[in-house]
Amino acid sequence: MKDNNYPKLHNATWPGIVGKGDDSQPIIPFDTLLQMTAAAEVDGVKFDGIDIGLFDPHVPVNSSDDELKRLADKVAGYNLEIGSLVAPIWPPEGGSAMGSREERNRFIEQVRKACSVGQRLRKIGIRPNGIIRIDSACSPEAWSKDPAGNTKLIAQTFREAADVAADFGEQLAAEGEICWGGMHSWKAMIDTLNAVDRPNVGFQADMSHTFLYLLGYNSPEDRILPADFQWGDRAALAEGLKTLTAALRPWTIDFHVAQNDGTVYGSGSHDKTGRHCLPTDPNGKLNIGEDAGYWLRDENGQLTKRFRHICWDGCMFPNEVMTQQKTWNDILAAMIKVRQQHGWQE
Template sequence: MWPGLVGKGDGPDQEPPISLEKMLDLTAAAEVNGRKFDGIDYFLFLPHTDPEASDDDLKAIADLIQSKGFNVGSLVAPVWPGTIGDSAMGDKEQTDKFLSAVKMACRVAGIFNEHGVRKYGVIRIDSAEFGVEKWREDPQANTKKIAETFREAAKIAADHGERLAAEGEICWAGMHSWKDMLDLLEAVGMPETLGFQADLAHTYLYLMGYNAPEHALLKDGYTEDEFYAAYEKMTDKLRPWTIDFHVAQNDGEVHGAGSHDKTGKHCPADDPNGKLDIVKCAGYWLKDAEQRGIKHICWDGCMFPNATLEDPKTWNTILDTMIKVDAAHGG
């Protein structure tokens, strides 16, 4: 559901958010050869969800989602400044806010689980530290700080029977390259509770070393053989940690909207400038997926223009692509 919210707002250069009910209706309308979407992943912030919603309010949201024929899978904790969270790399006041957002997400997860609308999935987080400049002032100490915050968040999640997935994007400090992401996961050292969420659009830019040239695995002008050799190297390192997966496309560019910094640009699945064979690339991440507890795959249209999101073709094209991924690699 977050493509209806991320990068949206009421600023002069922002498009308005798309309501939860509208996003549900767009999802429900998609159909390919008789198959429809099974459920949604859900962003826990306004205007879709009030972080202070009562139990009854949250049960009403669960009823609405279920009435459309959907389960809820993974949840996105509102860990960023401007929501209820703050930087995982910040001072105690900031990290306490970060942890409060994780607690809030675990509370909602528990209500959804008890309701029955949610039976699987993780809670997504990131470092909530925009950009890498501050992190670069002392990479070792700052990664250690993020890891300490993540470890406390993982303890909270474990107490609620949940798992956290850290999504690697080039805009998030300490998570902005495949190597820095791996170092952070290993520093946390709680693989049973905190793992990795792989997004095809974001991880393409990991290969190119967009915000970490020292960790680039490819250079412009690469051959197909060079691409898949590099892709295998990256996925072999991060796949053992991967517990959630996003189908997406990237054209090699970055994109930002509203308050969201520039990160891997999400493109329609059939974008002619797309760099990825989605079905083939997904296979590198989904080997042994069931052993890592992955129960579903999700698509991400983060910061798609509203006109793209409101076009039924967008949804049918991604559904068709996901069906192909499932047929090739599903359990």
């Protein structure tokens, strides 16, 4: 029997920027991440591509045609493709999706720029699939001051951004992370997506971030697992994941493989966010290969084949960890297990 070759396995480059920039943790150059991704190998299997955050100094959202052609040539030179892109929709270049008209216009303009990059990379031939990732660029605490009104504003901004994206043939995926207002719980996320009501807007599931919806950190009333849940209760965890994925899977158009240790950082009642951890972390609460199936298979256990590629997302790791080749080999090994269990052949 031949090994599965879909979904394609991608690494993410934005962990080289997110949480970096000071003297102790300088930004990891794009070329370094590209080289380490290409060098990763497990039993002859390698990464197929990369997903890119459109941030300076990696790949600016204002990149020219010539710059994107050079990027494509560089990535192709490592036998990799490009998949999903992250739109830099946050202030000061962008703005809150529930902010003033000026702020929301800046948000939409950043989406337009990201979609332009995506379309041009598709035309070059280096980007066969993938979405443009967005969030609300506002905090749960700010959102909670007027939940109904702010959800309505976020949805309006997302609709306008979706119409812009459609002009470029792109889809927008809203990230399921508890630190974004109007997206901070599974019920809030569904309310927002229902209000948007655009065929090219969906959900980006991240096994680490979206996992925290189960625990209701920024929305206790929406927690799925019982308040007295114990981590050793694998059966209860499985039932919680079934409930969560049944609600969000129909919306899901992009998927990140990741691990989580069940903890958050941040302060206050409405600004906590999750920690990724390495796939080999003994404190990891997810069975990565098995639990990915809740997202990649339907309620009857049939493959959805909704995504042509899946991506590893692991932010906030120390540079000393991210610059070890073993780290990327271990990550690739976890990705391969997901594809072995929930992939297919073409």
